[in-house]
Amino acid sequence: MFFLRAFKVALSALAANKLRSTLAVLGIVIGVSAVIMMIAMGRGAQAKVEESITKMGVNLIFVYPGAVSKGVSGAKTATAETLTLDNVDAIAKLPHVAAVAPEVRRYYQIKFMNHNESAQVIGTTPAHMPIRNFKIDRGVYFDKSAILGRLRVCVLGAGIARKLFGPIDPVGRMIQVDRKNFQVLGVLEDKGGDSWVGLDDSVYVPVTTALYRLFNRRHLSQITISIDAEDKIDESMDVIESELIKLHNIKGKAEPDFLIRSMNEWRQRMQESTGAFTMLLMSIAAVSLVVGGIGIMNIMLVSVTERTREIGIRKAIGAKRRDILKQFLIESMTISLMGGVLGIILGVTGAQVIPMLPIWKAMSSGGEWQSVISYESIVVSFVFSCAVGIFFGLYPALKASRLNPVDALRYE
Amino acid sequence: MSVIRAQRIVKNYRLGEVDVEVLKGVDLDIDKGEYVALMGPSGSGKSTLMNILGCLDVPTSGQYYIDQQEVSKLTDDQLAVVRGERIGFVFQTFNLLARTSAIENVELPLHYQGKPAREAALKALESVGLAHRYDHKPNQLSGGERQRVAIARAIVTSPSIILADEPTGNLDSRTGVEILGIFDELSRRGVTIVLVTHDPTVARHAHRVIHLKDGRIERVEVNDHQAALTESP
Numbered sequence: 001m002f003f004l005r006a007f008k009v010a011l012s013a014l015a016a017n018k019l020r021s022t023l024a025v026l027g028i029v030i031g032v033s034a035v036i037m038m039i040a041m042g043r044g045a046q047a048k049v050e051e052s053i054t055k056m057g058v059n060l061i062f063v064y065p066g067a068v069s070k071g072v073s074g075a076k077t078a079t080a081e082t083l084t085l086d087n088v089d090a091i092a093k094l095p096h097v098a099a100v101a102p103e104v105r106r107y108y109q110i111k112f113m114n115h116n117e118s119a120q121v122i123g124t125t126p127a128h129m130p131i132r133n134f135k136i137d138r139g140v141y142f143d144k145s146a147i148l149g150r151l152r153v154c155v156l157g158a159g160i161a162r163k164l165f166g167p168i169d170p171v172g173r174m175i176q177v178d179r180k181n182f183q184v185l186g187v188l189e190d191k192g193g194d195s196w197v198g199l200d201d202s203v204y205v206p207v208t209t210a211l212y213r214l215f216n217r218r219h220l221s222q223i224t225i226s227i228d229a230e231d232k233i234d235e236s237m238d239v240i241e242s243e244l245i246k247l248h249n250i251k252g253k254a255e256p257d258f259l260i261r262s263m264n265e266w267r268q269r270m271q272e273s274t275g276a277f278t279m280l281l282m283s284i285a286a287v288s289l290v291v292g293g294i295g296i297m298n299i300m301l302v303s304v305t306e307r308t309r310e311i312g313i314r315k316a317i318g319a320k321r322r323d324i325l326k327q328f329l330i331e332s333m334t335i336s337l338m339g340g341v342l343g344i345i346l347g348v349t350g351a352q353v354i355p356m357l358p359i360w361k362a363m364s365s366g367g368e369w370q371s372v373i374s375y376e377s378i379v380v381s382f383v384f385s386c387a388v389g390i391f392f393g394l395y396p397a398l399k400a401s402r403l404n405p406v407d408a409l410r411y412e
Numbered sequence: 413m414s415v416i417r418a419q420r421i422v423k424n425y426r427l428g429e430v431d432v433e434v435l436k437g438v439d440l441d442i443d444k445g446e447y448v449a450l451m452g453p454s455g456s457g458k459s460t461l462m463n464i465l466g467c468l469d470v471p472t473s474g475q476y477y478i479d480q481q482e483v484s485k486l487t488d489d490q491l492a493v494v495r496g497e498r499i500g501f502v503f504q505t506f507n508l509l510a511r512t513s514a515i516e517n518v519e520l521p522l523h524y525q526g527k528p529a530r531e532a533a534l535k536a537l538e539s540v541g542l543a544h545r546y547d548h549k550p551n552q553l554s555g556g557e558r559q560r561v562a563i564a565r566a567i568v569t570s571p572s573i574i575l576a577d578e579p580t581g582n583l584d585s586r587t588g589v590e591i592l593g594i595f596d597e598l599s600r601r602g603v604t605i606v607l608v609t610h611d612p613t614v615a616r617h618a619h620r621v622i623h624l625k626d627g628r629i630e631r632v633e634v635n636d637h638q639a640a641l642t643e644s645p
């Protein structure tokens with residue numbers, strides 16, 4: 001009953017100055033909706049990263065060539081040339097290793113008829129497909145005999161297939177890589193949204209063909225290993241590391257000439273960076289909420305001054321300090337609550353609309369980046385907006401409650 | 413039995429570096445049911461005395477009792493309770509809350525006491541002859557009507573005393589007479605009234621007229637009440 005009446009009083013006081021109240025509410029609306037939208041965007045980015053990591057395959061360990069020094073300077077300017085196909089075979093024999101795939105990469109101009117595209121050529125084995133969670137869409141993947149025979153065959157990522165062939169079925173046709181003819185055996189399923197890894201836009205050839213007939217080298221760019229159980233990853237990393245140290249003849253305290261990373265590490269790093277990104281967005285949004293709070297404080301101070309006489313009258317007829325305090329606090333909270341509710345509506349709507357805007361699509365480099373609206377973010381921003389109303393309304397309300405009734409009644 | 417007993421009331425104000433003694437020891441007793449007028453030229457301290465009697469302010473020294481309870485040492489909030497329960501104010505400028513209907517203005521003192529208000533407020537409006545306009549906002553009412561609402565607000569809590577500060581000061585003389593008629597009626601019903609005025613014809617309605625000068629009571633007149641009423645225009 002008390003609150004209903006106090007709320008009514010607050011509404012009529014706010015209605016007396018519609019423009020001013022609207023502007024104060026607007027400040028909170030902007031703050032709250034910004035917080036909700038920013039959290040939604042950040043969560044969307046996180047979900048996107050999670051998704052692409054899952055698409056790349058889970059339970060993975062990567063081995064890369066390390067940096068080594070060449071020549072007299074001692075600076076580590078070159079890449080070690082010690083990862084070999086023999087290493088791949090050795091790793092395959094270790095426990096818990098489900099599959100191993102070598103990777104050797106280089107960019108080439110790829111040609112089909114008069115279509116020219118620059119694309120990454122990845123030399124690998126059929127094991128690459130299950131490890132990277134790929135499925136064949138059309139045709140077949142090259143098999144072991146292609147590797148043994150160093151055949152000039154290839155499998156296309158869905159993206160590069162589309163770019164080169166358009167509506168034509170690529171299976172069985174010839175493309176040119178470095179002016180050499182390669183027969184297309186199959187096309188991979190479209191994974192989508194993997195622009196930062198580029199797996200959809202790559203051409204896959206047998207690793208031996210790549211090493212001996214294209215790149216003319218002996219060392220690999222990467223070895224990718226899948227492990228049969230998630231809880232064995234750390235253990236397997238240690239086993240693989242000591243095996244490679246042994247094979248590469250690294251003695252004593254010398255640094256290994258390779259790097260070993262697990263997908264979990266990648267995932268953690270990505271999560272850390274997207275988490276930091278979300279925090280950054282959120283803190284910028286929170287600043288606007290604080291600015292909205294200052295707006296409330298401003299109009300409440302003006303309101304207290306303007307209504308000094310009203311406060312005097314109320315005190316004369318028996319209002320205690322806390323009655324006046326409550327009245328003005330409820331008024332500032334009414335502003336922030338209205339701002340909070342409208343801000344949530346605007347924020348939720350905005351978070352759904354913004355990813356559809358062309359500018360956002362351009363910014364997120366064409367990926368399907370959806371925003372994720374969480375209930376916590378709505379609750380948090382609602383509670384936060386109420387807190388802003390109380391916090392920034394408190395000083396003006398205290399000021400009002402402490403007015404001396406004699407002076408207040410005399411105020412013109 | 414005295415409703416108001418003020419003893420050696422002194423009030424100082426600090427104006428810059430100097431203390432100004434506005435009230436220099438005022439003794440005052442007002443009995444239940446009395447109708448007292450407070451007169452004096454401006455600067456005589458009558459507004460200050462009025463504020464102290466109305467518990468809007470506390471004296472620098474001296475004792476002040478309402479219904480035998482000492483109120484000169486109470487805190488802000490305790491004074492607010494005394495004002496709400498025992499004192500009804502009627503101001504020269506009406507001091508109604510704008511945007512708030514007549515009945516809600518009258519209900520307000522009871523709201524602050526947490527008491528049921530609607531019925532009592534209607535009754536109070538009725539007794540000042542304004543029950544039919546209960547839902548009008550102050551700006552829809554004439555000056556005389558506003559002052560009636562203010563009187564209804566003052567009496568709704570059945571206070572020990574009504575303090576009226578120049579209640580006819582902003583009204584034309586005919587309306588003023590009507591308002592004074594209401595005070596006369598309240599007085600006949602036994603309500604204690606203290607009325608501040610500078611107008612001798614207004615003061616003549618009171619049983620007793622206290623003249624203040626330079627912060628002291630200069631003299632006290634006792635009106636032959638019947639004569640005062642027949643003489644009034």
